[in-house]
Amino acid sequence: MSNNNPKEGIFKNKIVLVAMALDATTFESLSPSRFVSFTLPNPTCSHSLLRVAVLDSPLQSTHPPHVAAMLVPQGRETDWIFSTKFGHLQLLFTSPGISRLILIGNQLNESDFDSSPYIYHRPLKCSLHHQGFEVWSKPLLLALSPKSLFKNCIPEIPIMSYEDNLVSSVVIHQCASSHVGEMLVEDVEIETQSDMHHGCLRMxxxxxxxxxxxxxxxxxxxxxxxxxxxxxxxxxxxxAKFVPDLRVLVHPYLAPMVASLSLISEYIEQQIQNGFRPKALCLGVGGGALLTFLAIQLGFEVIGVDSDREVLKVAKNYFGLEDSEFIHVIVGDAIKYMKKLAYHRTLHSKSSSVDHCEHDGFDHLVNGEVTAHKFDVVMVDLDSTDVRNGISSPPLEFVRKRVVLAAKLVLSEFGILAINIISPSQSFYDKLVNHFQKVFHELYKIDVGNGENCILIASISPQVFSDRDCSNSFLLRLKSVIPETYINSIRKI
Structure with a gap:
C-alpha cells in the first residue's frame, strides 16, 4: 500500500466500477456544484443496474471535506427529489457540512412502468439494505471520494437513509409554466400523528x-x-377517484395564519352583526385552500392575487378553487396589485368630501379588478425561491417601506396584516420586524411549530382581545375550525 495514496493501493481492482462509466480521476477533487450521474451493474443482481449520482456542494468550507451517501427509497427512484439535481441539492443542504453527497438507487427499467400512471406503495423493507449494501458499497463510495479525505487514514463514509411519512402516491397531472417551470399534482397517502401524547398514527x-x-x-x-x-x-x-375536502387546513402555516383573526374577532363580530361581510386580500393563491377556507368556513369575501396562470388553472382543476360571488381571483403581480389598490384608495380619499363607509362592499371594478375599498385582513403567502439558498418568505421586495405603507393603506381602521415568514437569516427577520414597527402600531407573532415558519401579524390599532368571550359567535366559529393552540400561542413582539 502506498503511504501517500492509500486509496490507490486498496482500490486498484475495485475502481473499475467507476471507470466503466467515467474517468475515475473525475472524483479525485471537489468541484463546487458539479453534478454527475451514471449507471453501474448491480453486484447483487446481474440483470439490473444501479444509478449513482454525485453532487459537490456549492459551499466548500470544511477541511477535510465531509462525504456522505444516501440510499434512494425503493420505488421512488423517479421522484424529482432523487432524480434531479435540484432535489439532490436540497437533500445536501438538509445535512449541513456535507461537501459531497452520493445517491445510490435502483435504475428502473421500462417494464417497471407497465402501469400508467406509476403508483408507488412503500415496500416493507429496502432491498438494498437487505442484500449487504453497506459491505459491497464501501469500495465504490471510497472510490468516489476526493483524495483530500485520505490524508490521515481510510475514512468511514456514513450512509444515510431517507425517511418520511409517505405510504403511497400517484401523479395525476403534470404541466409547466413560464414562471415556476415544471410542476406536478399528486395524490398521496401519509401517516399522521393523531395523538400527540400517545403517538398514535393514522392514515x-x-x-x-x-x-x-x-x-x-x-x-x-x-x-x-x-x-x-x-x-x-x-x-x-x-x-379510487378523490375529491378535495376543503373544510380543514392541513398546510402547516395556514391555520396559524387564520388564527391571527382572533386579534380582531370583536371587530369582525361587530361588522357581521351590522350586516357587513368581512373582507380579505390574499397575496399569493397557490392551490387556493386559504381563499376557499376563509369564504366557506368563516364567511369572508376574498380577493386572491397570483401571477401564474398555470398554477391558478391547476388550483381550479385539482384543488377545488372556484370563482364565486365571494371568491375573486386576479392574475397579476400581487405586490404591484396591492400598491395599485393603495394608490386608488389614496385618490379616492382625496377626491371624496364625504367619508365613505368602509364596509360598503367592493366599490367598483375596472377591467375586472377591484380598485378601491379597504380590507379587514391582508394575508401574504409569497416566497422567493432559490434552490441554492433555499426558500425565504416574503420576498425581499416586501421589506421596502413603500410596500409596507401600501399594505397599511388598504387595511381598515382595525385591520391586520398577516405574513408567512421563512427567514433565511436572523438579520432578514430583524430588518423585517424593524420596518413593520415603523409603520404599524403593534406586532404579534405565532410560532407554527415546524422549525421553519412563523406568522408575523401587524395591526394598525391597539388590539384588545379576550379569548373567553362566549358571546362572540365569530370567535367561537374560528375556534371550531382551527386548533385553538395557535390562538393561545399569539405573542406580542
Whole structure:
C-alpha cells in the first residue's frame, strides 16, 4: 500500500466500477456544484443496474471535506427529489457540512412502468439494505471520494437513509409554466400523528402540488376524500377517484395564519352583526385552500392575487378553487396589485368630501379588478425561491417601506396584516420586524411549530382581545375550525 495514496493501493481492482462509466480521476477533487450521474451493474443482481449520482456542494468550507451517501427509497427512484439535481441539492443542504453527497438507487427499467400512471406503495423493507449494501458499497463510495479525505487514514463514509411519512402516491397531472417551470399534482397517502401524547398514527389522503425547481418542498396541500360506494371497506391510492375536502387546513402555516383573526374577532363580530361581510386580500393563491377556507368556513369575501396562470388553472382543476360571488381571483403581480389598490384608495380619499363607509362592499371594478375599498385582513403567502439558498418568505421586495405603507393603506381602521415568514437569516427577520414597527402600531407573532415558519401579524390599532368571550359567535366559529393552540400561542413582539 502506498503511504501517500492509500486509496490507490486498496482500490486498484475495485475502481473499475467507476471507470466503466467515467474517468475515475473525475472524483479525485471537489468541484463546487458539479453534478454527475451514471449507471453501474448491480453486484447483487446481474440483470439490473444501479444509478449513482454525485453532487459537490456549492459551499466548500470544511477541511477535510465531509462525504456522505444516501440510499434512494425503493420505488421512488423517479421522484424529482432523487432524480434531479435540484432535489439532490436540497437533500445536501438538509445535512449541513456535507461537501459531497452520493445517491445510490435502483435504475428502473421500462417494464417497471407497465402501469400508467406509476403508483408507488412503500415496500416493507429496502432491498438494498437487505442484500449487504453497506459491505459491497464501501469500495465504490471510497472510490468516489476526493483524495483530500485520505490524508490521515481510510475514512468511514456514513450512509444515510431517507425517511418520511409517505405510504403511497400517484401523479395525476403534470404541466409547466413560464414562471415556476415544471410542476406536478399528486395524490398521496401519509401517516399522521393523531395523538400527540400517545403517538398514535393514522392514515390520511392528501393532494399535493410540487415544483421541479424545489421538489422537496410541498407548495400546496389539501385533504382529499375518496369517491367510493358506501359499502366499500378499503381505499388505495391509484384505485379510487378523490375529491378535495376543503373544510380543514392541513398546510402547516395556514391555520396559524387564520388564527391571527382572533386579534380582531370583536371587530369582525361587530361588522357581521351590522350586516357587513368581512373582507380579505390574499397575496399569493397557490392551490387556493386559504381563499376557499376563509369564504366557506368563516364567511369572508376574498380577493386572491397570483401571477401564474398555470398554477391558478391547476388550483381550479385539482384543488377545488372556484370563482364565486365571494371568491375573486386576479392574475397579476400581487405586490404591484396591492400598491395599485393603495394608490386608488389614496385618490379616492382625496377626491371624496364625504367619508365613505368602509364596509360598503367592493366599490367598483375596472377591467375586472377591484380598485378601491379597504380590507379587514391582508394575508401574504409569497416566497422567493432559490434552490441554492433555499426558500425565504416574503420576498425581499416586501421589506421596502413603500410596500409596507401600501399594505397599511388598504387595511381598515382595525385591520391586520398577516405574513408567512421563512427567514433565511436572523438579520432578514430583524430588518423585517424593524420596518413593520415603523409603520404599524403593534406586532404579534405565532410560532407554527415546524422549525421553519412563523406568522408575523401587524395591526394598525391597539388590539384588545379576550379569548373567553362566549358571546362572540365569530370567535367561537374560528375556534371550531382551527386548533385553538395557535390562538393561545399569539405573542406580542
Amino acid at each position: 390520511e389522503f392528501r393532494r399535493r402540488l410540487r415544483f421541479k425547481r424545489m421538489p422537496n418542498l410541498i407548495q400546496t396541500e389539501v385533504l382529499i376524500a375518496p369517491e367510493i360506494d358506501p359499502g366499500s371497506n378499503t381505499v388505495r391510492i391509484g384505485e
